[in-house]
Amino acid sequence: MNNKYDVIIIGAGPAGLECAHQLKNSDKSVLIIEKNEIIGPKICAGGLTNLANNFYIPENKTRSFAKQIIFLNKKQYNITLVNPIKTISRLDLGQYQLSKIKNSRNIQILKNTKVKEIENNKVFTIDNQIFHFKYLVGADGSNSIVRKYLGLKSEFCFGFYYEIPKITNDFVWHVNPKELKSGYIWTFPHKNHTNIGVYFHPRQLSAKEAKNILEKTLTDNGLKFSTKKIKGSAINYCFKGYMFNKIFLVGDAAGLASKTTGEGISFALTSGKEIAKKIIESNYTTTELNKNSKN
Ligand SMILES: Cc1cc2nc3c(=O)[nH]c(=O)nc-3n(C[C@H](O)[C@H](O)[C@H](O)COP(=O)(O)OP(=O)(O)OC[C@H]3O[C@@H](n4cnc5c(N)ncnc54)[C@H](O)[C@@H]3O)c2cc1C
Structure with a gap:
């Protein structure tokens, strides 16, 4: 070589x-x-916004979501995007x-x-x-x-998530500044699983706190997970x-x-x-x- x-x-x-x-x-x-x-393969939720639209990715590799559900302090808002968000493995x-x-x-x-x-x-x-x-x-x-x-x-933020075998259809964001500060919880449906995770800044929330909030959200929504299968990584x-x-x-x-x-x-x-x-x-x-x- x-x-x-x-x-x-x-x-x-x-x-x-x-x-x-x-x-x-x-x-x-x-x-x-x-x-x-x-x-x-990489620890990632696989969400693609319209910022990735300059790059052709075959549609059969993605799922596409025009409708977004946002829970702000637990109150639900539905919005429709002109450019749908996609997910990809x-x-x-x-x-x-x-x-x-x-x-x-x-x-x-x-x-x-x-x-x-x-x-x-x-x-x-x-x-x-x-x-x-x-x-x-x-x-x-x-x-x-x-x-x-x-x-x-x-400098790093962090994301933790579980991949739930259940296939869901709603693209959901939970924003709750009292609990999550500037972070959020996401639900990104993929073709063969749902990725549910928490994004947080370590100066505002400890990893343990973030994990607890994520797991409580899953439990409240009746979603089963194995604590051993949590995935997470830093983002510079x-x-x-x-x-x-x-x-x-x-x-x-x-x-x-x-x-x-x-x-x-x-x-x-x-x-x-x-x-x-x-x-x-x-x-x-x-x-x-x-x-x-x-x-
Ligand atoms: C939990 C989590 C969820 C995320 N969700 C999203 C999301 O939904 N949407 C989004 O847009 N972004 C998301 N991100 C961020 C996204 O994953 C990264 O921004 C993106 O992967 C960056 O791409 P990259 O090519 O720069 O680096 P990477 O994807 O990290 O690729 C780096 C590559 O370098 C290789 N490598 C590293 N060190 C070496 C070495 N010493 N020698 C040889 N090879 C090496 C690695 O194996 C890897 O293949 C998320 C990140 C995390 C942690």
């Missing part, structure tokens, strides 16, 4: 895969390094993105390989491979090793820039997720696309990213 690439992308999430997609058939040789064997999203770059003449994908270190223009993997880059793209999520290498701090919302000489940050690694809602897939896709354009054409001005950085 070649060990010198024009562009090395660390992470095959939405940001890294979209970046590679935009670099497809360019004059750049690209290596994506992904720590997982299977591309796609992260496995389906990842595999669809992968299908668009598979077998590209200029893109190689190295799965099941974690990057452990970066030094000057080299990355080192845990199985002791060394790759050289001209450009490095940190698409490695909220706990980004590239971000750490750049010495940038992160601390944007400090996305271009650092020959190193770029995209998606959660760049802190592009929304602090208010935790939404990050659309920003990951947009930043992956825009950074690829910047790599191809150094004079390219990334107005889309400038918009994102203010969210």
Whole structure:
């Protein structure tokens, strides 16, 4: 295997895969390094707002909801959106993105390989491979090793959820500032399960409090769950820039997720696309990213 690439992308999430997609058939040789064997699965509720509408995702991979039910301090409001919110499984999203770059003449994908270190223009993997880059793209999520290498701090919100086997039809938000402060509880119906979770800021609510509120909501709604199956992760919302000489940050690694809602897939896709354009054409001005950085 070649060990010198024009562009090395660390992470095959939405940001890294979209970046590679935009670099497809360019004059750049690209290596994506992904720590997982299977591309796609990630702790995420899989909600897509209209901000992701610039990216074509086949309709048969999503469920679509124009009607939203909002419980504000337990009082119900129904709203209808012009642009429906969709849900998608992260496995389906990842595999669809992968299908668009598979077998590209200029893109190689190295799965099941974690990057452990970066030094000057080299990355080192845990199985002791060394790759050289001209450009490095940190698409490695909220706990980004590239971000750490750049010495940038992160700030995190958190999301916990249960996947309930029951298939529901209502897209629901519970907003209750007394209990949840600036956080909320979501119910996102998917094709074969329902994702119900809590989003919160750790400065306002402890993980234990958030978990208790989530579980009480499930119990009050007669939904069964196994406490062992709770899933959760951090979301980095601390944007400090996305271009650092020959190193770029995209998606959660760049802190592009929304602090208010935790939404990050659309920003990951947009930043992956825009950074690829910047790599191809150094004079390219990334107005889309400038918009994102203010969210
Ligand atoms: C509980 C929860 C619910 C969420 N719900 C939503 C939602 O409904 N809608 C929404 O828009 N956003 C949601 N988000 C946020 C969303 O998941 C992220 O914003 C989005 O996944 C960011 O994409 P990314 O490509 O930047 O990073 P990621 O999707 O995190 O992908 C990073 C990739 O890098 C790989 N990687 C990491 N480190 C290394 C390494 N050292 N070497 C090699 N590979 C590495 C990982 O395996 C992963 O594949 C949620 C987040 C959480 C935690």
